[in-house]
Structure formats: C-alpha cells, structure tokens
Amino acid sequence: MNTLWVVIFGTIVIYLAYNFYAKRIDREVIQADPKRATPARMYTDGVDFMPASRNVLYGYHFKSIAAAGPIVGVITGVNLWGWSPSILWLLIGVSFIGWASDYSAIMVAVRNEGNSLSAIAHRLISPRTRTILFLFIFFYLLLIAGAFVGILAPTLGARPDVPFGIFVLALMGLLAGQMLYKMKVDLVVVTLVVVVATILAMALGPLGVNLAKAPVDWSQGPISGAIVAINKSVDTAGPLYTVVDPTNADPRIPAPGADGKRPTTATYDAATGAIKVLPSYLLWAVFLLVFSYLGANLPIWRFAQPVNYIGFWITGLVIILSALGAVLAPFLNPAVAAFKAAAFKGFLPAQPTGAFQPLWPMLFVTIACGAISGWHALFGSVGTARQLEYETDGLPVGGGAMFSENALGLLSLTAVSISGGAGGVAFASGVGRLLNVGTFGALPVGYGTALGFGAFVVIVLTVTQLIFRLMRVTLGEWLGEAWGGFKNQHVATVVSMIAATLLLLSGTWVYLWQLFGASNQLMAALSLLIVTVWLASTKRNPAFAGIPMLFMYVTTMAATLVTAYNLYVTILLRPSLSAISVWGAWAMIIVAILLFATALVIGLDGWQAYVRYRSAPPRAAPAPARARG
Numbered sequence: 001m002n003t004l005w006v007v008i009f010g011t012i013v014i015y016l017a018y019n020f021y022a023k024r025i026d027r028e029v030i031q032a033d034p035k036r037a038t039p040a041r042m043y044t045d046g047v048d049f050m051p052a053s054r055n056v057l058y059g060y061h062f063k064s065i066a067a068a069g070p071i072v073g074v075i076t077g078v079n080l081w082g083w084s085p086s087i088l089w090l091l092i093g094v095s096f097i098g099w100a101s102d103y104s105a106i107m108v109a110v111r112n113e114g115n116s117l118s119a120i121a122h123r124l125i126s127p128r129t130r131t132i133l134f135l136f137i138f139f140y141l142l143l144i145a146g147a148f149v150g151i152l153a154p155t156l157g158a159r160p161d162v163p164f165g166i167f168v169l170a171l172m173g174l175l176a177g178q179m180l181y182k183m184k185v186d187l188v189v190v191t192l193v194v195v196v197a198t199i200l201a202m203a204l205g206p207l208g209v210n211l212a213k214a215p216v217d218w219s220q221g222p223i224s225g226a227i228v229a230i231n232k233s234v235d236t237a238g239p240l241y242t243v244v245d246p247t248n249a250d251p252r253i254p255a256p257g258a259d260g261k262r263p264t265t266a267t268y269d270a271a272t273g274a275i276k277v278l279p280s281y282l283l284w285a286v287f288l289l290v291f292s293y294l295g296a297n298l299p300i301w302r303f304a305q306p307v308n309y310i311g312f313w314i315t316g317l318v319i320i321l322s323a324l325g326a327v328l329a330p331f332l333n334p335a336v337a338a339f340k341a342a343a344f345k346g347f348l349p350a351q352p353t354g355a356f357q358p359l360w361p362m363l364f365v366t367i368a369c370g371a372i373s374g375w376h377a378l379f380g381s382v383g384t385a386r387q388l389e390y391e392t393d394g395l396p397v398g399g400g401a402m403f404s405e406n407a408l409g410l411l412s413l414t415a416v417s418i419s420g421g422a423g424g425v426a427f428a429s430g431v432g433r434l435l436n437v438g439t440f441g442a443l444p445v446g447y448g449t450a451l452g453f454g455a456f457v458v459i460v461l462t463v464t465q466l467i468f469r470l471m472r473v474t475l476g477e478w479l480g481e482a483w484g485g486f487k488n489q490h491v492a493t494v495v496s497m498i499a500a501t502l503l504l505l506s507g508t509w510v511y512l513w514q515l516f517g518a519s520n521q522l523m524a525a526l527s528l529l530i531v532t533v534w535l536a537s538t539k540r541n542p543a544f545a546g547i548p549m550l551f552m553y554v555t556t557m558a559a560t561l562v563t564a565y566n567l568y569v570t571i572l573l574r575p576s577l578s579a580i581s582v583w584g585a586w587a588m589i590i591v592a593i594l595l596f597a598t599a600l601v602i603g604l605d606g607w608q609a610y611v612r613y614r615s616a617p618p619r620a621a622p623a624p625a626r627a628r629g
Contacts (some may be wrong), residue, residue: 001083001339001343001417002329002330002334002337002338002339003325003326003327003329003330003336003337003414003418003434004326004327004329004330004337006087006326006410006413006414007323007326007327007410009087009091010091010406010407010410013091013094013095014094014403014406014407016095017094017095017096017099017403018099018399018400018403021095021096022099022100022103022395022399023395025100025103025544026103026394026395026399029535029540029541029544030103030104030107030394032107032391032392032394032395033391033392034390034391034392036391038051038110038388038389038390038391039109039110039113039114039385039386039388040052040114040386040387040388040389041389042113043113043114043386046299046301048300048382048383048386049114049386049387050300050301050386050387051387051388051389052305052387052388052389053187053389054389054390054393054396054397055187056187056305056309057384057387057388057389057393057397058396058397058400058401059308059309059312059313059316060305060308060309060312060384060387061380061383061384061397061398061401062312062315062400062401062404062405063308063309063311063312063315063459063462063463064308064379064383064384064462064463064466065102065369065373065375065376065379065380065401065402065405065463066315066369066401066404066405066408066459066463067148067369067375067459067460067462067463067464068147068148068151068369068459068460068463069367069368069369069370069373069375069409069517069520070367070369070370070405070406070408070409070412071408071409071412071424071427071456071459071460072151072424072513073366073367073368073369073370073409073513073517074086074090074367074370074409074412074413074416075412075416075424075426075427076366076367076513077089077363077366077367078341078413078416078417079341079416080345080349080357080362080363080366081344081345081346081349081359081363082341082342082343082344082345083339083341083342083343083413083416083417084343084344085344085359085363086363086367086413087410087413089363089364089367089371090367090370090371090406090409090410090413091406092371093364093367093370093371093372094370094371094372094402094403094406096548097371097372097524097548097551097552098370098371098372098373098376098402098405098406099398099399099402099403100528100544100545100548101372101373101374101376101377101402101524101527101528101545101548102373102376102377102380102398102399102401102402103394103395103398103399103402104377104527104528104531104544104545105117105376105377105378105380105381105385105398105527105531106380106381106384106385106388106394106397106398107385107391107394107398108120108381108530108531108534109380109381109382109385109386110385110388110391110394111534112534114385114386116381116382116477117133117377117378117381117382117526117527117530118130118133118134118137118474118477120381120530120534121133121530121602124530124533124534124537124609125530125533125602125605125606125608125609126605126609128601128605129601129602129605129606131478132598132601132602133526133598133602134474134477134478135478135594135598136519136523136526136595136598136599136602137378137470137474137523138471138474138475138478139519139591139594139595140374140516140519140520140522140523140595141467141470141471141474141496142471142496142499142500142503142591143503143512143515143516143519143520143591144375144467144516144520145464145467145468145471145496145497145500146500146501146503146504146512146516147512147513147516148460148463148464148467149285149288149289149464149500149501149504150251150504150512151251151424151460152284152288152457152460152461152464153281153282153284153285153288153504154250154251154252154267154281154284155251155424155453155456155457156284156287156288156457157231157267157278157280157281157283157284158251158252159450159453160205160218160221160223160224160225160227160228160231161205161206161209161218161221161223161224161227161450161453161454162202162205162453162454162457163205163227163284163287164201164202164204164205164223164227165198165201165202165204165205165454165457165458166287166291166457166458166461167201168197168198168201168202169198169201169307169310169311169458170291170294170303170307172193172194172195172197172198172306172307172310173194173303173304173306173307173310174302174303174306175193175194175306176190176193176194176306176307176309176310177301177302177303177305177306178302179193179194180301180306181301181302191309191313194306194310195310195313195314198310198314199314199317202314202450202451202454202455203447203450203451204223205221205223205224205450205454206221206224206446206447206450207221207222207223207224208220208221208222208224208225209221209224211444211446211447211449211450212444212446230280230283231280231283234278234279234280234283235266235278235279235280237279238278239276239277239278240277240278240279240282241277241580242269242274242275242276242277243274243275243277243580243581243584244272244273244274244275244581245273245275245581250275251424252265252267252268252275252276252281253268253275254268255425266278267281277505285501285504288461288464289468289497289501291461291464291465292461292464292465292467292468292497293468293493293497294465295307295462295465295466295468295469296465296466296468296469296471296472296489296493297469297472297489297490297493300383300387303465304465304466304469307462307465308462308463308466311458311459311462314454314455314458315408315455315458315459316404318411318431318435318451318452318455319404319407319408319411321434321435321438321439322411322414322415322431322434322435322438323407323411323438324437324438325433325434325435325436325437325438325439326411326414326434326438328437328438329433329434329437332437332440333437336418336433336434336436336437337418338418339417339418340417340418340419340420341416341417341420346359347359347360354569354570355566355569355570356562356565356566356569357566358562360555360558361555361556361558361559361562362514362559362562364521364552364555364556364559365514365517365518365520365521365555365556365559365563366513366514366517367409367517368513368516368517368520368521369405369409369520370405370406370408370409370410370412371406371409372521372524372548372552373520373521373524374519374520374521374522374523374524374525374526374527375463375467375520375523376402376405376524377523377524377527377528378470378523378527379466379470380398381527382470382473383466384397384398408459411431411434412427414430414434415427415428415429415430415431415434415452416430417430418430418433418434419433424453424456427452427456428449428450428452428453428456429449429452430452431448431449431451431452431455432445432446432447432448432449432450432451432452433445433448434448435448435451435452436448468493468496468497468500471492471493471496471500472489472492472493472496473492475492475495475496476488476489476492503584503587503588505580505584512588514559514563514566515560515563515564515588515591515592517559518556518559518560518563518592518595519556519560519595521552521555521556521559522552522553522556522557522560522595522599524552525549525552525553525556525599526553526599526602526603526606528545528546528548528549528552529549529553529602529603529606530606531545531549532545532546532549532606532610533606533609533610533613536610536613536614537613542610553599553603556599557596557599557600560592560595560596560599561592561596563588563592564588564589564592564593567585567588567589567592568585568589571585572585572586572589
C-alpha cells in the first residue's frame with residue numbers, strides 16, 4: 001500500500017457518495033427549498049442568528065467540526081488495529097452515516113425555527129427527553145473538552161515554536177471580524193491579510209532553530225527561545241504531583257527508542273512510569289482556556305467565526321499540499337510513499353495492560369470523527385443551522401464539510417502509516433514529509449513538520465472554543481431555572497472550564513479519549529434518532545437516518561461498557577497507582593454509567609414516539625381555497 005492509492009480510493013468514494021446518494025436524499029426526502037425562509041433570515045440578531053455566505057459558512061462549519069477526532073482518533077486506530085480496518089471504516093462510515101448525520105441535524109433544526117436538538121426532542125418525543133438530553137450533552141461536552149485540552153496543553157509545552165502562531169491567530173480573528181462585518185472589506189482581501197499573517201507567524205516560530213539536528217534545541221530561536229525561558233521560569237518549583245497512565249498513551253510519554261525502551265524526559269520518569277504534572281502544563285492549559293473563553297462569549301462574528309475561517313484555510317492548504325505530496329511521492333520519493341504501519345493487527349489485539357480492545361465496538365468509537373461524529377450534529381443544529389441563508393446551502397455546507405473532514409482523516413491515516421509512529425508526533429512527521437514532496441522540496445521536512453504541529457493545534461483549538469460555547473449554553477438551559485447564576489454566560493463558562501480542567505488533571509488519557517469517542521458517537525446516534533422521529537412525524541421515509549442510527553446506538557452503548565470495564569481492570573485493580581489517577585478513573589466510570597443510562601431512556605422514549613407517529617393516520621390535505629366572485 002502507498003499514498004497514491006489512498007488519494008484514489010478517497011476521491012472516488014467521496015465523489016460517488018455525494019453526487020449519487022447525498023444529493024438524492026436532499027432532493028427526494030428532505031426536499032430543500034431555496035424559497036423557504038430560514039431561521040437566519042427570520043430571526044437575525046447579529047449574535048447567533050445571522051445569514052452567512054455559503055462559502056464562508058462552509059469554511060466555518062468545516063473548521064468547527066474538524067478537530068482532534070480525524071487526527072488522534074485515526075492515529076490511535078491505526079496503532080491498535082492497523083490501517084486497513086481504519087480506512088474501511090472511514091470510507092464506509094462517511095458514505096452512509098457521517099454526511100447523513102451532519103446534514104440532517106442541520107436541516108431538522110432549520111425546519112424547526114433554529115431550535116436545538118433538545119428543544120426539538122421536547123416537542124417531538126417528550127418533555128422528559130429534553131431534560132435527560134441536557135444531562136447527556138453536558139457530560140458529553142465535558143469529556144470532549146477534557147480530551148482536547150489534554151492533547152493541546154502538552155503539545156504547546158513540548159513545541160515552543162507553536163504558541164506564537166496561536167497568539168497571532170487570535171489577533172487575526174479579531175481583525176477579520178472587524179474588517180468583514182464592521183468595515184465591510186472584501187472577503188478576498190480579508191482572507192489574504194489574515195491567513196497570510198497567521199501562516200507567517202507559524203513559520204516564524206521555529207526561526208533560528210536547527211531543525212535537522214536531533215534533539216532540537218528550541219532555545220536557539222528568538223521566539224521559541226522565549227517560550228522555553230517562560231517554561232523554565234514557571235517550572236523552577238518542580239512538578240506539582242505525578243500521575244501514571246498504564247496505557248502509555250498520554251502525549252507526555254515519549255515513544256520507545258531504537259532499543260525498545262522509553263527514555264526519561266522532563267515530564268516522564270522511565271524507571272517508575274510516573275508522569276510529572278509541571279506548572280508549565282497548567283500554564284498552557286490556562287492559555288487554551290483564555291482563547292476558548294473569547295470564542296465562547298464574544299458575538300459569533302467577532303471571534304469564533306473568523307478564527308475558524310482562518311483555521312479552515314490553514315487546514316485546507318495542509319490537506320491540498322499533502323494530497324499533492326501523496327500523489328507525487330510514489331514517483332518522486334517511493335521511500336516516503338510506502339506504508340510502514342501494519343495493515344491489520346487482529347480483531348482482538350493483545351494489550352500489555354490487560355485492557356480489552358476488540359475491533360468491534362472499539363474501532364468505531366476510537367476513530368471518533370472522519371466517519372461520523374455527534375459533535376458535528378450538535379454544533380450544526382445550534383450553530384450552522386442559525387446561519388444558513390438558503391435551505392439549498394444545507395447539503396454543500398453540512399454534507400460537503402463532512403466529506404472534507406473525511407479527507408483530513410485520510411490524510412491522518414496516510415501520515416501515521418508512512419511515519420510508523422504514534423500520537424501528534426506521527427501526524428506532524430508524516431505531514432512534513434508529504435509537504436516536502438508536495439512543494440517539490442521547497443519546504444524542508446523540518447519546517448513541514450513544524451507546520452504540521454502548528455496545523456494540528458489550530459485544527460483542535462478552533463473547535464475547543466466552540467465546545468465551551470455550547471457547554472455554557474447547555475448549562476444555562478439545563479440548570480438556569482434552579483439557579484439564575486447559570487444563565488449568566490460568564491459564570492456558566494467558568495464553571496464548565498473548571499469541571500473540564502479537574503477531569504483533565506485526573507484522567508487517564510486514552511480512556512478519556514475512548515469514553516469521549518463512545519459518547520460522541522452515541523450523540524450522533526441520538527441526533528439521528530431525533531431526525532428519524534421527525535421524518536416519521538412528517539410521513540417521509542426515515543431509512544437513511546434510521547438504519548445508521550440503530551448501528552451506532554448498539555455499537556456505542558457496547559463501547560461505553562467496554563471502556564468502563566477497562567478503567568476498572570487497568571486502574572482500580574492496581575493499588576500502586578496514585579490516588580488522583582484512581583479518583584479520575586472512578587469519575588470516568590460514573591460518567592460512563594450516567595451516559596449509558598440517559599441514552600437508554602432517550603432511546604426508549606424515541607422508539608415510543610416513532611411508533612406513535614408511524615401508526616398515526618396521515619394528515620388530511622387542506623381543502624383548496626374557493627374562488628371568490
């Protein structure tokens with residue numbers, strides 16, 4: 001297997017699925033109508049409801065859904081089960097489940113005046129379902145936030161060339177919002193200014209550093225050296241405490257060397273397996289939370305939308321140039337094109353920790369995005385649906401963005417397969433090699449790898465800000481009646497961030513990721529359940545949503561139980577582990593049980609509503625108006 005075949009298979013599958021299946025559902029089942037007024041046009045408020053250009057909204061939606069899932073999930077899947085089952089799930093999942101979930105969640109919200117899935121469930125299914133769904137969504141978002149910040153904080157600490165680019169991204173986001181919506185500057189001009197400035201800032205991060213020399217001395221560069229100095233100054237007091245990850249999947253744990261042993265680093269003790277939680281880790285976590293606070297509370301046009309638009313261009317350029325490199329590599333540099341990762345590691349690969357990782361159901365939740373994602377449906381229904389100017393924009397924006405995210409997942413699979421490593425390092429290393437080939441050697445591998453790290457952080461962070469935006473909205477709607485303080489967006493945001501940080505500091509990363517993946521895919525199943533009930537209530541064929549919903553519902557419920565079992569076996573049965581790891585495991589087991597129970601009740605309520613609507617006689621057509629005269 002080589003890189004060219006991934007591009008060929010991906011292109012053919014995406015073209016056929018979009019043009020011969022998605023368009024048919026849009027035309028015959030949903031029946032999108034460009035003349036029907038959308039919520040964005042009916043309720044324009046300049047904050048959440050605001051008509052947006054199809055092109056801008058596509059970029060915004062794509063960057064709002066494309067996060068760590070199609071990168072970290074795919075990398076983890078390849079390392080656990082091999083690249084062949086991973087690519088099959090990516091291509092089959094997106095063709096029959098992923099785009100349908102994204103697009104239909106947007107359209108069901110558009111047809112219900114821009115209401116959230118919870119509000120729609122309240123009307124279509126039962127009031128109890130709305131309350132339980134609030135509970136499910138909040139803890140589901142809590143898992144995502146903890147997993148994403150847990151990935152980003154150690155990356156920023158380990159790569160001092162990255163933070164400057166993120167700081168400039170925030171500034172350019174504020175500038176882009178001002179230029180677009182207040183100064184009315186042409187979109188092309190705004191794009192050139194802010195995207196070029198952000199990419200230049202990302203390129204300046206490793207300036208003055210010899211990237212070809214291993215290990216890299218980041219203190220050499222004027223920018224990266226300043227970040228190194230900041231890290232050293234806050235870490236003088238030593239580690240705050242230590243945790244142990246029995247899965248060895250935490251980003252702070254180094255990969256094994258040529259001798260098969262993991263080296264001791266500033267954050268990892270190879271002799272004991274202890275991971276040191278340094279003050280700099282908390283510093284970068286706070287940096288990420290401040291960035292996310294702006295995205296969660298400023299008007300959508302002021303920060304979140306333009307930041308994600310910039311992120312779209314950065315992600316798109318990386319995908320396009322990497323795809324070009326994947327096409328050219330077999331001819332220009334066959335050594336780069338060849339897959340080094342294993343094709344298949346078995347249905348039940350052995351785990352040194354004793355964890356139970358069967359291909360079904362765990363592959364389908366480990367690769368949390370790229371094939372299907374509940375985050376897409378959740379965000380699309382409360383974000384994108386309120387900015388859709390015409391109903392006919394729904395498929396190219398929702399479905400098109402999902403297929404684009406699938407391309408990112410395929411890029412991740414290609415990158416990790418040609419590098420043969422694991423984690424964000426494997427993604428960045430593989431991308432660096434592809435960018436080198438795609439630019440015909442103009443971009444050195446070292447700089448390409450640095451750009452890969454920067455793009456990785458941008459991809460994840462631009463979505464993390466929206467996760468906290470939805471968390472504070474959900475918390476306000478869920479508990480706002482019990483205490484009015486939760487209705488204050490700033491209070492709700494801070495409470496959400498504190499809860500996510502506590503989970504982050506105590507959790508075992510790979511289980512936190514898989515529990516997020518299970519809840520994420522379960523959220524997708526529940527959104528498809530709501531769409532199925534809606535279609536049944538309007539006497540339309542619900543098969544395109546109902547069949548995928550059943551598969552994902554059964555799969556993710558099983559995966560939730562497997563993850564809880566793994567937490568118990570590998571952590572709670574090991575008394576030698578630190579207390580904070582044990583408490584974190586108990587917290588995640590409780591969340592897993594809570595998610596399982598709430599999903600069970602929602603599924604039961606949804607089934608009863610479906611049966612009720614299917615058995616109800618069709619509504620009589622209104623009598624034609626009589627002519628006057």
